[in-house]
Amino acid sequence: MKRLVSLFAMILLIGVASPAFAQSILRDAESEALLADMSRDLIKAANLPPGVRIVLINDSSINAFVAGGQAVYIHSGLIDAASTANEVQGVIAHELGHITGGHVPLGDRMGKGATGITILSLLLAAGAIAAGSPDAGMGLMQMGQRAALGSYLAFSRAQEATTDAAGVKYLAGAGISGRGMLDFFKKLQQQEYRYGIKRGSETSYVVSHPLSGERISNLTADLQAAPAWSKPSDPALEERFKRVQAKLRGYVADPKDTLRKYPETDVSVPAHYARAYAYHLSGYPDQAAAEAGALVKAEPDNPYFLELEGQILLESGKVRDAIPPLREATAKTNFQPLIATSFGHALLAAEDASLLPEAERVLRQSVARDRENPFAWYQLGMLYERKGDSSRAALATAERASLTGDVGRALSSGRAAMAGLPQGSPDWIRAQDIVLASQGMIESRKKR
Template sequence: MAAPKFWSRLASALAVAASLLIPPAQAHAQGMSLIRDTEIEATLRGYLDPLIVAAGMEPKNVEFLLIGDKDLNAFAGPGVIGLHTGLILESETPNQIQGVLAHEVGHLSGGHSARSGEMNRAGLRPFLLTMGLGVLAALAGSGEAAAGLVTSAPYFGTLGALGHSREQEHRADQAGAQILERAGVSGKGLVEFFNNFRYQEVFSEARRYAYFRSHPISSDRISALQAKVKTLPSYGKESPPEMVAEYDVMKAKLDGFLNPSVAITKYGEKDTSYPARYARSIAYYQLKQPDKALKIIDELLVEQPENAYLWELKGQILFEFGRAKEAEAPQRRSVELMPEAPLLRINLGQTLIALDDPAKLDEGIAELRRAVTQEDDNAVAWRLLATAYDRKGEEGLARLATAEYNFAIGQAQEARVFAMRAREKLSKDTPQWRRATDIVLASQPSKEDLRDLAKEGSIARGSIR
């Protein structure tokens, strides 16, 4: 399918799949990427949100970021907590991850921010959030859909700026232990996590895991923490079986996507458990063996026909291997099963706009519009909407969607330029025209822009300085 004329003028456009992982240029060089995946997010938010509540905060006010990086790391800054996939894969129990998250919530509740205020300046809003994993097939595959991959050097530079003093670490340990207890969770996992990496303190800075470069560890600190958590009533509590099951699935899914060759061996054919078969299906998909992957998924769907994530994965594989018409049905089913999951709706919307059918195009736009009402800063949804509107010849809405895209990723100048262009094509005083005006005003408008807005009465003349 030919690229839409509007997007052909955007040099940054690259092929993406229905569900993918975005590697910004600088971060990619370090093996780092920002990841979105509905299933994994649900598992990790299930760990995190009760801890945030126990700390006296609102979960909706704390953004969670999942970083695709093999290093063991986690971080906290104003309004954000992040976790690297390496830490998840190195962990041994869900309680260990809960412990680390509680420690990070302790930093957050204690106001332990990045050095020199760099965290605030970077604005850790997750502006490169897309729809899941599956990057290898996406980047090597067809160009059915186009979306820009935008660098986020300031964001990843901020990760390197994070660091805490030993005093802050002690306070976060103690706060984390209390947070776990208030949430009714054992603090044993936090101690186990630190004990497993006790040797880190004897390594040189260059050889330490990133987590222990920014979170200095010592034997005395571990002993003090252990003495604390052992006195708490919840110390002996075990993670519930359903949590352990979700944890096993999460690790299997990450292994399948991020370490497919290893996953094929690690989760061998003799292992007939659900996590093992799930990992193998994903690994085969990543290794460009879609038929093998789909065979396993279809077998799993016979057992779990109401599993939205299996339908999502089936649709994702079909779409990425050039079978968009076949992808539509499983993606519809995933949305039916989880109508409140915007990422699944974006998958469906992307497939519908890729089909050569005007009715499907309109339906795809409707799905994407619903998705951005749930996640108004989802950059890929706005990018896809711009593609769809341009395909319909609705230039004003295409440029407005492009302005929204740039606004979501923090590119103020580009957002302003496209919003001004959108205003030229949109009917005056419509909600869309007013939204374009709002983006201009929020995106460092030039004096000329402000004069133009003042002339038409959109702003008061006295507001121009």
């Protein structure tokens, strides 16, 4: 049982992860806009380029991490557990410290060193077993594994301490209060108590971060000394956070849990948001439409409410009714790519040839602004198939396959696109790029 608890604690509080994580990314225009606004001043304070992204991961655990590159990954479980936007800003500030500190490459090198210790212990153990001392051999193996783990975790805890200090600096530089950082550490401390992780216990030596109590003690004075300590959080930002949090709960949680948390007697905007998703996912389109309608009635010009109304109508089979709110939401957000993709989808689903030119214009603009949206490429491929343009349909399929990791399909579709497109044209060159990249990946896999 202790080993299980130790493993859980280590997973719970990991801050830097491998690029090969398996969780699914959640894409939502409103959520991405909020996270961008919450992090903008922190990114600037960290002297990082504006292109740093905050990416939402569909995972119920309380976690955030970096995995190389200019991105911070936040689990949906962390958004659910946070009480304020300011708490999430404290987490983002910490994770930006991992980026500026280059901790993913350092962690990779340290991990290789730890692996080396393990291999050495296995070789020594094999020699002891061959010499007729199996008990000694097993002991050497266990010692090697513990040494490797201890070496890596000591390195990780040292990284976390310096990253905490960087987070404090970035909060101060951004003029954001550090209260949220301390409040979130207190939440983590409660998790540690729950799983028996405390100073001096066996489990305290197999976690990758300093214990939260230590972090609170080390950081409180510096956070309280910052000019922004007593600065209240932006009320508008906090209201937006409550809305996104409710929307996320409605989307990822069990609908029964959502409806218990947001009963019909709650007529707030976040409650309508959460119930709209819960009813929609439960297969109650009329109730979902009523909740979305209440939101639009409260704020008729809110593009995210119009998007939700259109989405519910579209997925309930009322395609024609979905087009006006989605068209309006697209216009009000200046063709935000995710919303524009939903609008393009509705235009195609109407199966009206007169709407194809508008659908093509919308979808092409969507992928031009956000090339990393597989669903947009799928819709664009369907449009070209309907128009009889098989070459560009193949190119859209190749784009989608390369994003989803389907290297074989990306290669074959890219070749099909090259065969039908004018040689040297921008689309032909793009298809060639996909083919060359796919061939390289296939060759690399063969060598491994």
